[in-house]
Amino acid sequence: xxxxxxxxxxxxxxxxxxxxxxxxxxxxxxxxxxxxxxxxxxxxxxxxxxxxxxxxxxxxxxxxxxxxxxxxxxxxxxxxxxxxxxxxxxxxxxxxxxxxxxxxxxxxxxxxxxxxxxxxxxxxxxxxxxxxxxxxxxxxxxxxxxxxxxxxxxxxxxxxxxxxxxxxxxxxxxxxxxxxxxxxxxxxxxxxxxxxxxxxxxxxxxxxxxxxxxxxxxxxxxxxxxxxxxxxxxxxxxxxxxxxxxxxxxxxxxxxxxxxxxxxxxxxxxxxxxxxxxxxxxxxxxxxxxxxxxxxxxxxxxxxxxxxxxxxxxxxxxxxxxxxxxxxxxxxxxxxxxxxxxxxxxxxxxxxxxxxxxxxxxxxxxxxxxxxxxxxxxxxxxxxxxxxxxxxxxxxxxxxxxxxxxxxxxxxxxxxxxxxxxxxxxxxxxxxxxxxxxxxxxxxxxxxxxxxxxxxxxxxxxxxxxxxxxxxxxxxxxxxxxxxxxxxxxxxxxxxxxxxxxxxxxxxxxxxxxxxx
Numbered sequence: 320x321x322x323x324x325x326x327x328x329x330x331x332x333x334x335x336x337x338x339x340x341x342x343x344x345x346x347x348x349x350x351x352x353x354x355x356x357x358x359x360x361x362x363x364x365x366x367x368x369x370x371x372x373x374x375x376x377x378x379x380x381x382x383x384x385x386x387x388x389x390x391x392x393x394x395x396x397x398x399x400x401x402x403x404x405x406x407x408x409x410x411x412x413x414x415x416x417x418x419x420x421x422x423x424x425x426x427x428x429x430x431x432x433x434x435x436x437x438x439x440x441x442x443x444x445x446x447x448x449x450x451x452x453x454x455x456x457x458x459x460x461x462x463x464x465x466x467x468x469x470x471x472x473x474x475x476x477x478x479x480x481x482x483x484x485x486x487x488x489x490x491x492x493x494x495x496x497x498x499x500x501x502x503x504x505x506x507x508x509x510x511x512x513x514x515x516x517x518x519x520x521x522x523x524x525x526x527x528x529x530x531x532x533x534x535x536x537x538x539x540x541x542x543x544x545x546x547x548x549x550x551x552x553x554x555x556x557x558x559x560x561x562x563x564x565x566x567x568x569x570x571x572x573x574x575x576x577x578x579x580x581x582x583x584x585x586x587x588x589x590x591x592x593x594x595x596x597x598x599x600x601x602x603x604x605x606x607x608x609x610x611x612x613x614x615x616x617x618x619x620x621x622x623x624x625x626x627x628x629x630x631x632x633x634x635x636x637x638x639x640x641x642x643x644x645x646x647x648x649x650x651x652x653x654x655x656x657x658x659x660x661x662x663x664x665x666x667x668x669x670x671x672x673x674x675x676x677x678x679x680x681x682x683x684x685x686x687x688x689x690x691x692x693x694x695x696x697x698x699x700x701x702x703x704x705x706x707x708x709x710x711x712x713x714x715x716x717x718x719x720x721x722x723x724x725x726x727x728x729x730x731x732x733x734x735x736x737x738x739x740x741x742x743x744x745x746x747x748x749x750x751x752x753x754x755x756x757x758x759x760x761x762x763x764x765x766x767x768x769x770x771x772x773x774x775x776x777x778x779x780x781x782x783x784x785x786x787x788x789x790x791x792x793x794x795x796x797x798x799x800x801x802x803x804x805x806x807x808x809x810x811x812x813x814x815x816x817x818x819x820x821x822x823x824x825x826x827x828x829x830x831x832x833x834x835x836x
Contacts, residue, residue, distance in 0.1 A: 617793040
């Protein structure tokens with residue numbers, strides 16, 4: 320047997336995405352008592368690509384045991400550790416890898432990605448900048464786009480613009496970079512940018528994705544210039560194209576919400592006495608584009624509060640443990656409700672520990688949390704729940720105007736889908752408010768705008784926090800923002816965001832006519 324030939328064949332299979340074949344080949348070699356660091360690393364890579372992360376970790380650790388300087392295996396181990404939510408160990412692995420080879424660009428980029436995920440934006444930026452010094456043509460565009468996005472997230476718009484403009488200059492036909500720049504452009508000054516996009520939009524060789532990127536960007540531009548008819552034309556084209564690419568079944572959503580209401584209607588909450596962690600999470604729940612980012616910025620301006628933004632950890636846990644398709648696993652939930660062990664809360668605060676957050680109070684505005692208010696009240700009893708309420712037409716218009724990257728938002732590209740989703744949301748929120756009454760605080764977006772100081776003080780009091788005047792200056796909050804509301808949430812509270820739907824009343828009658836309120 321020629322071991323090098325065997326390894327090369329395995330690498331070829333791995334590159335061809337024949338992962339199960341790679342597993343079989345590695346198993347055969349290991350049964351022959353061949354102890355080789357490369358084989359174990361390839362074995363781990365195959366498991367990793369099959370999403371069998373725990374198995375991959377075992378193989379990577381064996382590869383490292385056979386060669387402690389195998390920085391490829393250490394980098395791969397770090398990737399799998401992140402996938403199983405062992406973030407501290409993942410970070411240590413990246414640090415070990417880069418100590419062996421400081422110029423290993425894959426590890427630098429992966430480490431930067433981890434720090435970005437953990438909301439450590441400044442460190443992520445430093446890592447991307449260090450990777451940029453290695454002058455890799457294959458990663459330059461990726462790094463520039465990451466830097467632009469990160470600088471925008473922390474409010475350094477000038478730097479964000481610089482990187483995005485460099486991308487457009489170097490890659491004038493890449494529509495992803497036009498969409499990135501459109502999120503921060505001053506369209507009154509950047510008229511040439513609009514004409515460049517419109518010229519590119521007429522290119523007959525553009526892919527569907529390119530047309531979608533440009534349509535939403537041009538819609539945004541003309542909306543900002545008050546050219547609402549033209550803006551709608553582009554938004555409508557972008558939405559129609561995007562809708563052909565995604566799957567959304569309203570019946571699945573109806574099935575899930577009916578299952579939730581059925582189960583949580585029959586619970587005697589007075590009988591449930593779950594252990595309570597002294598730390599507190601303030602869950603900010605609401606429709607996308609209803610003001611959740613602004614509310615989190617206000618509350619996390621408090622000197623005791625750390626924002627978690629949108630990470631959807633609770634959704635991921637519930638889907639993994641308590642859902643069968645679109646129905647709740649009532650038997651398993653009931654068992655855990657009356658168990659002495661609080662699995663949900665233990666998971667939640669262990670995860671916060673993995674994030675490295677040092678605080679006793681956190682905010683969480685994960686977009687899917689409005690589904691799980693019953694779980695939150697039972698399993699995380701020390702939590703606070705705030706529901707954001709905003710003019711339904713303004714919410715749905717704002718959704719219609721955006722090209723989302725989140726699969727949860729697959730309802731967002733058709734007027735009927737958006738209107739029906741909102742009505743289902745409203746019905747579920749009405750159920751939660753009836754079930755938990757005064758235990759839920761409703762923040763009306765329009766009231767917050769009209770009487771901000773009074774509303775903010777009421778909200779902070781509901782959260783059982785001492786008053787902190789920083790909450791009146793949320794625009795100075797340097798916490799990173801990852802959502803589409805970056806620019807709005809970094810501005811002082813303004814009233815021009817009210818009743819914007821009137822600008823599109825002639826175009827969105829189908830959607831507005833569906834809405835129940």
